[in-house]
Amino acid sequence: MSKNIKLMQGNEAVAEGAVIAGCDFFAGYPITPSSEVAEILSNKLPKIGKVFLQMEDEIAALGAVLGAALGGAKAITASSGPGMSLKQEHIGYASMCEIPCVIVNVMRGGPSTGLPTLPAQSDIMQAKWGTHGDHAIIAITPSSVNESLYETIRAFNLAVKYRTPVLLLTDEIIGHMREKVVIPDKNEVEIIDVKLPDVPPEKYNPYNYTSGKVTPLAPMGEGYRYHVTGLIHGETGFPSQKTDVIQNAQNWLIDKIYKNIKDIEKFEEFQTGDADILVVAYGSTSRSVRQAISMARAAGIKVGMFRPITIWPFPEEQISNLSKKIKKVLVVEMNMGQIILEVQRAACGSKVYGLHVANGEPITPDQIFAKIKEVSEN
Amino acid sequence: MIKTKFNYDYYLRKNTLPHIWCPGCGDGIILKALLRAIHKCGYSKDEVVITSGIGCASRLPGYVDFNTIHTTHGRALTFAIGMKMYKPKLKVITISGDGDALAIGGNHFIHAARRNIDMTLIVFNNYTYGMTGGQYSPTQPLDSFATTTPFGSIEPPFDVCSLAQAAGATWVGRSTSYHAVQLEKFMVGALTHPGFSVLDVITNCHISYGRRNKMKSPVEMIKYQKEKAVPARSAENMSPEELAGRFKTGVLFETKDKPEFCGEYHKKLELLKTK
Known part of the structure; x- marks a missing residue:
């Protein structure tokens, strides 16, 4: 079988990878050097019956992504330096509420408006510590256009599997250069899909802090009615200020990533x-x-x-x-x-x-x- | 479609009660009107999604048995848009306070209105940031007092309804927590309108706002709502002087002429399919 080989740009490879991963939803806000991710998906997604939205600002873009993800969508946004500063609010919300999503940061120089559009790798610590409060994050740094495609797919998989925001940190060089990409068939790559919980709605808790297993996030509107809040919450999803619940929740957000490091590392x-x-x-x-x-x-x-x-x-x-x-x-x-x-x-x-x-x-x-x-x- | 007799208990998550609202707060009246309205519309609990921001009013979703999302400050509409666009069949309602919807969430407010997406925003408008101790909000009347306007407010307030209409909302109304029956009726109107509907509900925070403005009891604030509310039709025959310090109630604007965003998007998807 002949391989599907294409010459493409890093940002294009991210868009291509997203589609292969089964992306249902993109919301973004214009910013260089990530613009092509949005432009390409604005063309690709509607053609396959999926949603593309350009929102009024960076915060709204990630808000819409999280809203769609709570409905069960595989959702992605893309941005760069100043946009990433704004997105921190909702990265924290996604961490706290354990909502899967992929956030692409095509890194440019900073701080502030910094260097539009010249490369940098100066958002590495922001990726880990940018939003307030204790949490763990997954971040991936591809080094080629080809790898950008495959790592985008992996980012979606990890997001769903661990119910977490996953950051894909490329940079202006990777995002804009053109290289050979071997495009896989869908059956050649692992794709983890959003699933309904294996318990009936009356037994469903949206969180589980103690079993060591990540509870599937039930897509809203399918009979699993539950509550989502950015307040510290117990396993039922409702806010709690009990010290043991708080500590369990805090431990879990970190443990679910670090205790699975062998699966996540690459x-x-x-x-x-x-x-x-x-x-x-x-x-x-x-x-x-x-x-x-x-x-x-x-x-x-x-x-x-x-x-x-x-x-x-x-x-x-x-x-x-x-x-x-x-x-x-x-x-x-x-x-x-x-x-x-x-x-x-x-x-x-x-x-x-x-x-x-x-x-x-x-x-x-x-x-x-x-x-x-x-x-x-x- | 639900045909059963209305019963609050059916819709409440009773294990999350008591609620956090102060005794005498108007928010409970609005919550009850909302439940009655949802029942009248015949929506099932599974098809209703309620998003909210941060603040007293935004705690509402926790108490009601729907798909509920207590989001970040001011951003509830953005989550709502994501949900609605991905699952157009769901009935999406956003609950927000005046600070939440019009200060930190002002940008999302005008853009949701501009898009005219089929969702409903209910603003619990009590002129103050109650949860944080009574700082002045973007709807606080001129010359009134707050913990951060100790010498009287010199900032002109937003008129929620004029702003919504100007930005493109296609159903705009106002009621109060005093007018509980009217409130329910308007909520049905807002929920069934096929476009972006905004219902401004004047409600009372006697603790944070009233005490500083000579209305320290809920009764005084409820009286204020009753006396200052002017039905839109009566307002037509009143002079600006007569209307000073009062607010119009009623369905203030309604049109079905503007295309609805979510429907238009999915129509476009259908067109692309046939190409």
Whole structure:
């Protein structure tokens, strides 16, 4: 069978992946560099009987996504820096009420209006900590156009499976560049669908904090009448201020992600077997790192790369294990120093160096090679 | 279609009671009118979705046995739109206070009206942020007092109904928590109207608003509603001076000429199918 191969843009691949994943609903607000996701879905979704909405603002866009998701839709929105700041309110609501949704952040430089439209990776910590209150989040950092498509599908799956917002963090480089994509048939990829609960309505509780299993979110309007609130709530969904209920709810929001980290994590190790230096990089930056590694190896420096694909929850265990045998770790990222803080925490015992460039340009292989040389001589 | 005799208990989640509202609050009267109206319309409990924002009024959904979503401050209409567009057969109602609907949610209010989507917004308009202690709201009358207008308000208030009509809502009405029978009737009108309907309900917060404005008991505030309400038809023959400090009640605007957004969208989907 001949493969369906296309040349497409990263934002287009996200839209394509969403459709393959069974996306029913998009709501967004215009912002670069994510606009193409909305533009493409405004064309694709109506043709397959699905809903596309352009809302009055970023907050409304995620609100509409969550409303549709409570109706059982697989729903997605896309934005960038300033829009992501506004979306934090509803990311918190989605976390608290355990509503599945996918939020694409095509990262651009910040703070504030920042750099429209130049790349950055400066929303990594915002992805984890942006909304107020304790919660866990899943965030994914694809590094190619092809990966953007497949990771969008995975993002939908994880959102439904763990009833959580999932952030897909691409950046202006990945979002706008064009590459080869192998488009899968629907039966070639795993697709997790929204299901009705396996108990009758009178026995249904929309939440379960203690069994360790994620309760399916019953689509509203199908006979399962329940209450959803952003107030801390018990398993019935109604607000509670009982200390044990509060603590159970808080634990659950974190445990349901971290206790399933083996299922959620995804990473790539590149030439780490014999490496003396480990580079940690993600997203578009990892592409320059790959080139820098071959330059370094040609110069006789043994370098490997660890590339988180799921960046939150952070792959602490892998970094920790690698750092036991590789004593020098270099973190390369297009920001002023974010994921390096996690690496320092996980790679105790190794010396951690950073290459942080936040000037609106991709970090080049030459810059990285120069830094690798410096690290190797240290 | 429900043909059974009306019974409040059938619609209430009695295990979530007592409610949080203060004794004498008007919100309970509006809740009861809403239940009677829903029953009159014949909607099943499964087909009704109620979204609300944040504030006293927005606690209403917790007490009623429908599909209920207590959302974020001001954003209830956005959830409602998402739900309605994805499941057009559902009957979507939004409950909001004056601060919720018109201050923090003002943008969503005007855009829901502009779209003319088949949903109903009921504004519990008590001129104040009751839950946070009585700060001034965008509907608080000029010269009145709040915890944040200790010297009297100098901000002109919004007229909820004029704003809704100007923004494109196709059914606009006003009643009060005193006019409980009329309220129910208007709610039926709003719920059955095929477009975006806005019902402004003047209600009392004697605790946070009344006490600071010489109406410290619910009775005084209910009297205020009775005396200041002017039926729209009577208002036609009154001078601006006579109308000062009063508000019009009635179905103030209604049209079926404007296309309804959700229906138009799904019509377009049908057209695309045949292409």
